[in-house]
Amino acid sequence: MEVYQTEEQQVEAIKSYWQEHGNMIIAGIALGFAGFIGFNLYKDNKLENELAVSDSYQVLIENSTKDKAAFNNNAEKFINENAETSYVSLTALALAKEAASAKEWQTAQKQLIKALESAPSDGIKGIASVRLARVQVQLGQYEQALATLAKPLPASFTAAIEEIKGDTYLLQDKKELARNAYQAAIAADGLASSPSLQMKLDDLATAVNLTAVDPAQKS
Template identity: 40%
Template sequence: MEIYSTEEQQEEAIKGFFKEHGVSIALGIVIGLGGLYGWKSYNQHQITAAEEASDAFNKVVDSTADENADVLAQSEAFIASHEDSSYAVLAAFVAAKEAVDSEKLDVAATKLQWAQTHASTNELKAIATTRLARVQLAQQNFDAAMATLNAPLPASYEAAVAELKGDIYLAKGDKEQARTAYQSAADKGGLESNPLLQVKLDDLAAQTPAA
């Protein structure tokens, strides 16, 4: 590294440096500022898009309180327009509930399968999975419901999954397997979140003849 002994030498060196590299430095500054403003513009676009999606989703939710509103159609329109938004999965949940309330179980299953595939978090995926299994149970599609519940889910859903499997076994008439599944759910803490689980266990115990 060259060391300058006087201020004059340093000044001449600086002038020479900028004379040689000034254009490239200026260009770099312009590009850097352009990138900065471009990034800010991109971020602002993302914020604006998120706000628009939020407002649109709130309108879908508000429509559920209107007896004359076509909630299913509005939910489907929202999903089509905001498919890449995190709100799209929530809209699919709204659509699925509306379909269940309208006894359109096939539509509900389709919406929940879409939500299951597009969920951005394990929590949302678990919600979609368990709701889908309940719809399949209502359809008496027991094998599909059981297969749905065999998907990997967070540990916090173990009790809910075990209880759902008990419901499936019970619907199939397999009381012993149902009792085993319900007991597994209880052992995993299911009684804390769902007191009805104890009722299910008690009912099966009452139906089981004493040895």
């Protein structure tokens, strides 16, 4: 590296470098400043778009109880127009809830799969998975329901998962597996959210005891 012996030499070297590269430096600064402004404009536009989508979603949900048919149509349109946003999952969950309340299980399943695939967080994924498993049980898709529940989900869903597994096993006449699942649900504090869990377990124990009694003794 060149060493400058005097201040005059340093000044002359700076002048020479600036004459040769000054325009490039200015252009670089200008581009950088323009990029900074452009980035901030992009962020502002993005935020504005996100707020607009949020407002549209809020209006959509607020109107959901007024006209079910209109809500379904508007919700599908909203999903198509905002396919890259987290509101797709939330809207699909709302559509699934409407379908389930009308016992339209196939439609509910379709919307819950959409909600699961577009879930922006583990929490939303857990909600969609648990509801999907319940719908699959209603459709008699027991193995699919168990497969849905077998996927990794947050620990906060353990009680719900085990209760649905218990219901599924019971419908398959797998009483021992059902009992184990209900006990696991209770151990995960499931009674706090589902008081009927204890009744399910007690009824199952009664059924098992009756089955074990000698037919001659029952007469």
